[in-house]
Amino acid sequence: AQSVAQPEDQVNVAEGNPLTVKCTYSVSGNPYLFWYVQYPNRGLQFLLKYITGDNLVKGSYGFEAEFNKSQTSFHLKKPSALVSDSALYFCAVRGWDTPLVFGKGTRLSVIA
Amino acid sequence: GAGVSQTPSNKVTEKGKYVELRCDPISGHTALYWYRQSLGQGPEFLIYFQGTGAADDSGLPNDRFFAVRPEGSVSTLKIQRTERGDSAVYLCASSAQAGAYNEQFFGPGTRLTVL
Numbered sequence: 126a127q128s129v130a131q132p133e134d135q136v137n138v139a140e141g142n143p144l145t146v147k148c149t150y151s152v153s154g155n156p157y158l159f160w161y162v163q164y165p166n167r168g169l170q171f172l173l174k175y176i177t178g179d180n181l182v183k184g185s186y187g188f189e190a191e192f193n194k195s196q197t198s199f200h201l202k203k204p205s206a207l208v209s210d211s212a213l214y215f216c217a218v219r220g221w222d223t224p225l226v227f228g229k230g231t232r233l234s235v236i237a
Numbered sequence: 238g239a240g241v242s243q244t245p246s247n248k249v250t251e252k253g254k255y256v257e258l259r260c261d262p263i264s265g266h267t268a269l270y271w272y273r274q275s276l277g278q279g280p281e282f283l284i285y286f287q288g289t290g291a292a293d294d295s296g297l298p299n300d301r302f303f304a305v306r307p308e309g310s311v312s313t314l315k316i317q318r319t320e321r322g323d324s325a326v327y328l329c330a331s332s333a334q335a336g337a338y339n340e341q342f343f344g345p346g347t348r349l350t351v352l
Contacts, residue, residue, distance in 0.1 A: 129279075157337040168241070169280070169328070169343040176338045215279050221337050224293060225270075227279030 127152040129216050129228035137234045138206045146201040146231045148216030156218050158199040159225070160190055163213040172214075175199060186210070206235045239263070241344035243329050249350045250319055258314040258347045262331030269312050270341055271304055272328040280328050286312060287335045319351045 128151045138144045150156055160172040173184025180192045190201045199216060213232050219225045242261040250256050262269050268287055272280035282296040286306040294304075301319075306312040316323055326348050330341035 159340060161343075166345075168345040169330075171340045171342065174338070174340055217279070219337050223337075224282035224285065224296060225341065226282070229277070229279050 127218055127220060127223060127226050129218050129226055131214075131216055131228035131231045133231050134229075135232045135234065137236060140208055140235050140237050141205050144201075144203050144206045144210070144233065144235070146214050146216075146233060148199045148201065148228060149197050150199060150216070150218040151197060152218050152220045152223070154220050156197075156199075156220070158190075158192065159217040159219075160184065160188070160199075160201050161215045161217065161227075163215065163230070165212075169215065172201070206233075208235045208237050211235045241329055241331055241342055243327075243344040243347050245347060246345065247348045247350075249352065251352050252319060252321060254319050254351075256316050256319055256349065258316075258327050258349070260312045260314070260329030260331075260344060262310065262312070262329070263342055266331035266333055266342075267309070268332045268335035268339070268341075269306060270330040270332075271312070271314050272330065274326045274328055274346070276325075283314070285335070292335065316349075319349075321351050324349055324351045 130149045158175040161169040175192045183189045215230045217227045244259045270285040271283040274280045284294040289309045301317045303315045326346040328346045330343045332339040332341045
């Protein structure tokens, strides 16, 4: 069965510092990987995805993620955090013919 | 353009009652998904439609849950004999096509509270 692990419930980072939100996954076959962000009282918003090709994918709001097949990881990164990045971040994975499975989420807090 | 919309935004009901939750996907999107999100958890897949038919309903927890999409656009999630454990936020998402590489666009959700 496929699964996603987000090992950190909470990540705190100072504004202007780089941030990383970790994600590891398990799926049969090729993975299709996604990051979503959830702001308070708002729906999930798509940030970026990995389908194939370059291991470093770039997405919205300056976020990027690095796919590492050997470590089955897909960590979310941003070179310089903003206070407005504070939100709940979800990693998700699916196989070719399987439903999207989400992690439990990581709460990012960027401190001014 | 308009995103995915869901109504109502909040629904409070009593144990044993029947509820319907509505989802209006992005215009032209052929795939529609329902998820349930409990407090402190990520969304959990319930069912997805490709057009009018349910292509995968493996996430429905039991036969009290049912969903329809009769004209391939709006979908309704129906819950019979509600239980307190059904309390959660129900999310709807749509994508242009059903392929695994397509990102899903989510609505704001319906918060269901069963008293």
